[in-house]
Amino acid sequence: MKLMSYNVRGLGGGEKRVEVRKLVSEKQPFVLCIQESKLEVIDDWMIKSLWGDAACGYSYQPSRGASGGLVTVWDTSCVTVWFTMSFNHVLVIKGMVNQTTEDFIIFNVYAPCDSEAKRALWDKLSPLVASNNDVCLCVCGDFNSVRVPEERKGRWTVFRQADANLFNKFIDDNFLFDLPICGRLFT
Amino acid sequence: MSRLDRFFLSEKWCDTWHNTIQGTHQRGLSDHVPLTLHVDEANWGPRPLRMLKCWADFPSYEDFVRNTWGSFHIQGWGGYVLRKKLKMMKASIKEWHHHHSQNLNGKITTIKNRISCLDLKGESSVLHDDEIAELHELSFNLHTLARA
Numbered sequence: 001m002k003l004m005s006y007n008v009r010g011l012g013g014g015e016k017r018v019e020v021r022k023l024v025s026e027k028q029p030f031v032l033c034i035q036e037s038k039l040e041v042i043d044d045w046m047i048k049s050l051w052g053d054a055a056c057g058y059s060y061q062p063s064r065g066a067s068g069g070l071v072t073v074w075d076t077s078c079v080t081v082w083f084t085m086s087f088n089h090v091l092v093i094k095g096m097v098n099q100t101t102e103d104f105i106i107f108n109v110y111a112p113c114d115s116e117a118k119r120a121l122w123d124k125l126s127p128l129v130a131s132n133n134d135v136c137l138c139v140c141g142d143f144n145s146v147r148v149p150e151e152r153k154g155r156w157t158v159f160r161q162a163d164a165n166l167f168n169k170f171i172d173d174n175f176l177f178d179l180p181i182c183g184r185l186f187t
Numbered sequence: 188m189s190r191l192d193r194f195f196l197s198e199k200w201c202d203t204w205h206n207t208i209q210g211t212h213q214r215g216l217s218d219h220v221p222l223t224l225h226v227d228e229a230n231w232g233p234r235p236l237r238m239l240k241c242w243a244d245f246p247s248y249e250d251f252v253r254n255t256w257g258s259f260h261i262q263g264w265g266g267y268v269l270r271k272k273l274k275m276m277k278a279s280i281k282e283w284h285h286h287h288s289q290n291l292n293g294k295i296t297t298i299k300n301r302i303s304c305l306d307l308k309g310e311s312s313v314l315h316d317d318e319i320a321e322l323h324e325l326s327f328n329l330h331t332l333a334r335a
Contacts, residue, residue, distance in 0.1 A: 001203075001204050001207075001224075001225075001226060002223065002224065002225045002226070003194065003223065003224040003225075004221060004222065004223045004224075005192060005194065005221070005222045005223075005224075006217070006219065006221040006222070007191075007192055007217060007219035008217050008219075009216075009217040009218060009219065010217075013216075015216060016216055016217070019215045019216055023212065023221055027212075027223055027225075029223065035192075035219075102203055104200070129197075132197070133197050133198070133199070134197075134199060135197070135199055136197065136199050136200040136203050136204070137196070137197035137199065137200055138194055138195065138196050138197075138200060138224070139194070139195040140192075140193070140194040140195070140222075140224070141192065142191050142192050142219065143191055143192070143193065144191055145191070146189055146190055146191065151189060151190040152188070152189045152190075153188045153189070154188050154189075157188070157189050171195060175197070175198060176195035176196065176197065177195065177196045177197070177198065177200075177201055178193065178195060179193075179194060179196065179207065179208070179209040179224075180209065181190070181193070181209050181211060181222075182208055182209060182210050182211065186188040186189055186190050186220075187189070187190050187191055187192040187193070187211065187219060187220045187222065
């Protein structure tokens with residue numbers, strides 16, 4: 001199972017799509033999760049510019065004006081998706097890995113910056129994650145939150161303990177595994 | 188700089204796809220880094236122990252390993268004991284390797300020299316029992332080394 005997650009900061013520019021296209025052909029993920037498409041409409045042509053000619057399926061959440069927007073694309077030769085669902089800041093796909101028939105569920109998340117809105121998002125996500133804990137579940141994306149002060153560095157970033165506490169509670173309450181990151185410390 | 192993007196996984200995911208690795212890629216046009224989640228089947232970290240196939244050709248090897256392994260007494264939880272024992276085993280094997288399978292050609296030459304020395308002695312006089320025993324042992328060792 002191979003996934004890719006990328007906050008692309010807008011797919012409108014052709015150069016961004018070329019970049020994603022390169023990443024996809026290089027890494028060949030089964031599923032690609034994009035945050036901040038900043039596009040209100042995604043069509044087959046747009047997906048083709050990201051994924052190429054290979055067979056794929058996709059689901060998306062339109063941006064609100066120029067902010068947000070989620071896109072999830074999957075390789076239909078590797079996975080079968082039978083359910084997609086979208087709500088504020090989250091795009092869900094549910095399906096099966098073709099080769100092993102293993103069920104999976106993937107949450108593509110673009111969390112808001114505002115603390116209250118984040119709290120609402122964790123509250124909304126929690127029961128959904130909890131009720132799917134017995135399947136192969138992945139919550140990925142841009143969480144706009146960090147767990148510990150060490151995950152933020154620099155003059156322009158502020159660490160808020162209260163935000164981190166809520167984020168950690170969401171992770172711990174739902175028994176989610178936070179993998180170590182390879183290659184660099186910041187994303 | 189912050190670590191805002193990540194993958195969270197359920198226990199079932201980790202159990203199904205062992206050795207899942209979260210990787211990062213070069214920052215491109217976005218101010219975020221693309222992340223990948225993939226299963227690295229080949230990468231199990233550094234090897235705790237290594238074995239050369241030729242060691243098994245020495246008849247004494249198996250006993251050596253069994254006895255050495257049994258002679259370690261470590262206290263603690265299982266994982267710790269295993270790690271410590273493997274580490275000590277590595278040192279013992281290194282020593283054993285030095286005496287047994289290192290410099291095979293040199294050892295073979297030494298044995299051959301000793302054999303021809305005893306052979307010559309046998310031509311001119313009768314060999315003692317212990318010399319005959321030594322000859323047998325040398326010839327056995329020669330065969331073992333030649334196979335290794």
